[in-house]
Amino acid sequence: MSLQRSSLFSRAFPHGLPIRLPRSRNGQIALALAVVYLVWGSTYLAVHVALGSFSPLLMSGLRNLFAGLGLFVFAVRRKPVRPSVAEIRNAGLVGTMLVGLSSGMLAYGMRTVGTGTAAVMVATVPLFATVIAAVAGRKIGRGEWFAVGLGLVGIAILSHGDSAPGSAGGSLAILCGALFWAGGAHLAGRLKLPSDLFLSTALQIGLGGAISTLVAWISGERMLDVHFLPVLAFIYLMLIGTMAAYVAYGFLIRHTSPIIASSCMYVNPVVAVALGALLLGEPVTRSTVLATIVILVSVGLSFWFDYRKKGRA
Numbered sequence: 001m002s003l004q005r006s007s008l009f010s011r012a013f014p015h016g017l018p019i020r021l022p023r024s025r026n027g028q029i030a031l032a033l034a035v036v037y038l039v040w041g042s043t044y045l046a047v048h049v050a051l052g053s054f055s056p057l058l059m060s061g062l063r064n065l066f067a068g069l070g071l072f073v074f075a076v077r078r079k080p081v082r083p084s085v086a087e088i089r090n091a092g093l094v095g096t097m098l099v100g101l102s103s104g105m106l107a108y109g110m111r112t113v114g115t116g117t118a119a120v121m122v123a124t125v126p127l128f129a130t131v132i133a134a135v136a137g138r139k140i141g142r143g144e145w146f147a148v149g150l151g152l153v154g155i156a157i158l159s160h161g162d163s164a165p166g167s168a169g170g171s172l173a174i175l176c177g178a179l180f181w182a183g184g185a186h187l188a189g190r191l192k193l194p195s196d197l198f199l200s201t202a203l204q205i206g207l208g209g210a211i212s213t214l215v216a217w218i219s220g221e222r223m224l225d226v227h228f229l230p231v232l233a234f235i236y237l238m239l240i241g242t243m244a245a246y247v248a249y250g251f252l253i254r255h256t257s258p259i260i261a262s263s264c265m266y267v268n269p270v271v272a273v274a275l276g277a278l279l280l281g282e283p284v285t286r287s288t289v290l291a292t293i294v295i296l297v298s299v300g301l302s303f304w305f306d307y308r309k310k311g312r313a
Contacts, residue, residue: 041271053230056107061212067242068206080196095208097184105177119272154294
């Protein structure tokens with residue numbers, strides 16, 4: 001396979017960047033995994049810092065709106081097939097679930113919940129996906145239900161160990177964000193979206209961010225006192241946490257198995273807990289460690305049972 005056909009990264013970024021990207025497919029996969037692991041693991045810290053100058057829903061909306069516009073510019077340069085009105089509508093619906101409601105609820109919850117705890121809770125997305133699939137009519141085996149139950153036990157341990165004021169409401173908001181992400185991912189697999197990966201991603205992020213920004217503005221959310229570090233964190237979330245990470249994730253979806261692409265669910269909480277402890281001084285309690293292990297085992301089991309079921313299909 002030629003470099004021109006295999007390198008999604010090379011088509012995504014301008015040729016003038018002073019960065020030498022890997023030429024081999026394995027090298028590009030390794031780079032994409034590193035980006036998704038480290039960047040999405042660090043976004044919890046960045047959200048925590050950005051909340052110093054941004055209200056939750058407004059931050060989520062503006063971050064995704066600007067990132068979507070940036071990706072749209074890259075997508076248009078590649079001259080993709082023009083999407084239909086229905087495809088644009090579907091992209092807006094999926095984007096509202098994935099980046100609007102999900103990111104907004106995460107930011108809202110993180111006002112009272114630590115970065116590591118939030119990351120562990122977001123790792124429950126595959127468990128919510130299993131429940132949504134069951135409601136949609138898919139037959140769920142006993143092993144998958146066991147994984148869901150084990151994940152709920154982990155959430156209970158995590159919630160019981162966090163006695164910070166307002167943490168119960170914050171935890172509920174984050175779990176709702178995880179549910180919205182799982183619901184959006186389910187719709188993305190059912191609805192017809194633009195065929196071009198970059199254009200589809202740009203429309204989802206941009207339209208979802210635009211709707212979130214509008215809702216935030218109508219509900220009265222405004223910028224807080226502007227400080228350097230929160231603004232820097234916002235820029236990081238927009239350029240690296242959204243644009244670069246979504247490109248890397250889209251590359252993994254197209255060039256690896258779903259198990260590999262979704263492996264960030266295991267690594268992101270570990271990165272978030274480590275950064276929270278090192279840079280914010282967040283305590284790593286026995287409850288946090290135990291809940292992290294239980295939830296990650298449950299997520300691993302859900303992936304394993306799904307893999308076995310697809311292997312027998």
